[in-house]
Amino acid sequence: MNPSSPLPPNGPLxxxxxxxxxxxxxxxxxxxxxxxxxxxxxxxxxxxxxxxESHLDGLRIAGTAxxxxxxxxxxxxxxxxxxxxxxxxxxxxxxxRLSPVLELARDSEAGLDAFIxxxxxxxxxxxxGALGQLARxxxxxxxxxxxxxxxxxxxxxxxVLSRALASTDTGLRARALxxxxxxxxxxxxxxxxxxxxxxxxxxxxxxxxxCVLLGERAALPVLRSLAEKAGPHAAEAVSLAVRRMERREAxxxxxxxxxxxxxxxxxxxxxxxxxxxxxxxxxxxxxxxPELARAAGxxxxxxxxxxxxxxxxxxxxxxxxxxxAAQEDEVPEVxxxxxxxxxxxxxxEAWWAEWKRNFHPETRYLLGRPMMPEALRDVLELGRQRExxxxxxxxxxxxxxxxxxxxxxxGFRQRQRLATLP
Numbered sequence: 001m002n003p004s005s006p007l008p009p010n011g012p013l014x015x016x017x018x019x020x021x022x023x024x025x026x027x028x029x030x031x032x033x034x035x036x037x038x039x040x041x042x043x044x045x046x047x048x049x050x051x052x053e054s055h056l057d058g059l060r061i062a063g064t065a066x067x068x069x070x071x072x073x074x075x076x077x078x079x080x081x082x083x084x085x086x087x088x089x090x091x092x093x094x095x096x097r098l099s100p101v102l103e104l105a106r107d108s109e110a111g112l113d114a115f116i117x118x119x120x121x122x123x124x125x126x127x128x129g130a131l132g133q134l135a136r137x138x139x140x141x142x143x144x145x146x147x148x149x150x151x152x153x154x155x156x157x158x159x160v161l162s163r164a165l166a167s168t169d170t171g172l173r174a175r176a177l178x179x180x181x182x183x184x185x186x187x188x189x190x191x192x193x194x195x196x197x198x199x200x201x202x203x204x205x206x207x208x209x210x211c212v213l214l215g216e217r218a219a220l221p222v223l224r225s226l227a228e229k230a231g232p233h234a235a236e237a238v239s240l241a242v243r244r245m246e247r248r249e250a251x252x253x254x255x256x257x258x259x260x261x262x263x264x265x266x267x268x269x270x271x272x273x274x275x276x277x278x279x280x281x282x283x284x285x286x287x288x289x290p291e292l293a294r295a296a297g298x299x300x301x302x303x304x305x306x307x308x309x310x311x312x313x314x315x316x317x318x319x320x321x322x323x324x325a326a327q328e329d330e331v332p333e334v335x336x337x338x339x340x341x342x343x344x345x346x347x348x349e350a351w352w353a354e355w356k357r358n359f360h361p362e363t364r365y366l367l368g369r370p371m372m373p374e375a376l377r378d379v380l381e382l383g384r385q386r387e388x389x390x391x392x393x394x395x396x397x398x399x400x401x402x403x404x405x406x407x408x409x410x411g412f413r414q415r416q417r418l419a420t421l422p
Contacts, residue, residue: 017062017069024055025080032079032117035408038298038339040385046411059088067097077104079114086118090130098130106141116145120152121410127153135160140169147172151179153413154403165191174202181210182404184396189214196222205233212244213393215400220244224253227266238266239273239390243397247362250274258282265334268295272302273390275364275371280304280352287345290318295334297343302387304359305368306351308341313351315344366390373398377421380405395421 031048034040040048059066070085077085082105089097105115119127127149134146135157143160150157157179164176165188177195180188188210195207196219204222211219223241227234238257242250254274257267264286271279280303286296293315297308308314359365367387369375371394379391385407392405399422407414 014065014069017059017065018073020055020058020062021066021069021073021081021084024052024059024084025078027052027055027080028083028114028117029078029080032083032114035385036389037385038336041383042381042385042388042407042411042414045385046415049411056084056087059084060091067092074100074104077111079108079110082111083114083118083121086115087121090118090122090127112141112145116148119145119149124153124155128155131155140167140172143167144172144175147175147179151182152406152409154183156183161185161188170198170200170203173198174200174206177203177206177210181206181213182406184214184401184403186214186400189216192216193218201226201231201233205237208237209240212240213396213404215397217244228263230263230266234266235269238270240393242270242274243393247274247276247364251276251278254279264289264292265295268292268299272299275303275366277303277356277359277361277365280356284345284349284352287343287348291334293343293345294337294340297348298340298386300343300348302367302390303365304352304355305365306348306355308343308348313344313347315342315347317342366394373422377418380407380418380421 027048031045031052034045034048062069066088070088073081074085082101085101086098086105089101102115105111119131131146131149134142135150137143137146143164146160147157147164161176161179164172165180167173167176173195177192179185180192192207192210192214193216195203196211198204198207205226208219208222208226212223220241223237226237227241238254242254245253250270251274254267254270257263257270258279267279268283268286271283280300283296283300283303286292287300289296300306301308306313359368364371366375367379367383369378373395376391376395376398380388380395383391388407392407396402396404402422405414405417405421409417
């Protein structure tokens with residue numbers, strides 16, 4: 001700003017308002033990635049949430065000045081900007097302010113997710129009316145927003161759930177089936193069972209997911225089929241299936257994956273979910289395969305609790321010019337591995353040789369502790385995001401009446417829920 005130009009007679013400086021908008025949008029985008037990150041803890045997430053909220057507060061205080069900044073920014077908005085604009089529009093209670101953001105959000109799945117996220121972020125009293133209105137609409141996108149928002153707040157969506165389950169829009173029906181499992185709507189289990197034969201893969205997956213969360217083993221063949229076809233839901237299907245299988249059945253199934261290189265990542269996901277030390281010798285071998293080393297290290301941590309980012313256990317990426325580096329260059333970088341430490345295989349093997357006597361071969365472990373309710377609650381409190389997601393699934397399967405714990409919810413809501421866990 002030119003020092004000689006006069007200050008606005010009323011209201012905040014536009015530069016400050018723009019900075020709040022830019023920072024809120026950037027931090028939400030960072031937070032959105034952190035939810036599924038390998039290295040963010042709940043405490044980290046809470047700090048990010050506080051930073052997002054502080055910039056939203058700045059925009060709330062700015063009032064009409066913020067509206068002007070948002071209107072100008074929407075011409076080139078990404079998901080972060082859509083989230084921030086939606087949150088402010090919802091708080092204003094103005095349908096006229098919300099409508100252009102919705103139209104922009106419809107252009108991409110990422111934009112729509114950001115629009116939905118704002119409905120999940122704000123406290124229930126601020127969004128209850130808007131979500132209730134959306135539930136009465138015929139538009140599949142608006143019904144989806146309502147379903148996700150109600151589930152995020154732990155509120156029953158009402159008639160929109162039944163309508164969505166019968167919808168010809170497969171995306172909406174899949175989201176409704178997901179809600180059946182997350183909200184633990186056991187009376188809708190027959191609908192989920194019927195959807196196990198759907199022609200749409202997403203509907204089959206979320207129907208099977210709902211069934212296993214509600215205690216049904218009948219969905220296991222569907223999950224096994226989805227995993228073996230290695231489609232978009234394969235890793236989740238493996239992780240869910242092994243949690244409902246008998247130990248011997250799960251071992252035999254995953255051993256089949258370990259024998260097929262194209263399924264090695266599914267075997268890694270399944271061994272981490274099962275928490276079975278039986279697979280540790282294979283994990284140690286996979287730590288010597290560059291394209292799988294970091295994922296194998298994460299699975300090892302899931303089971304044993306060993307922190308491979310510690311100096312003595314952390315290795316380094318293959319050096320340029322080495323055979324391992326050449327092998328790594330031939331394989332596309334897997335985004336899920338990007339923030340994982342490289343294990344030092346010899347050091348990890350030595351660690352396991354020293355500590356394996358503390359593990360029982362017939363016990364399931366998460367982060368080195370038997371999967372008992374108290375340990376799982378501790379993981380929700382102290383673990384990293386992927387580990388917390390695993391603990392949430394395990395707790396949900398042990399407490400059929402409790403909604404699935406949402407590790408992506410705003411920190412204040414997670415903190416409230418943690419205080420009420422059985």
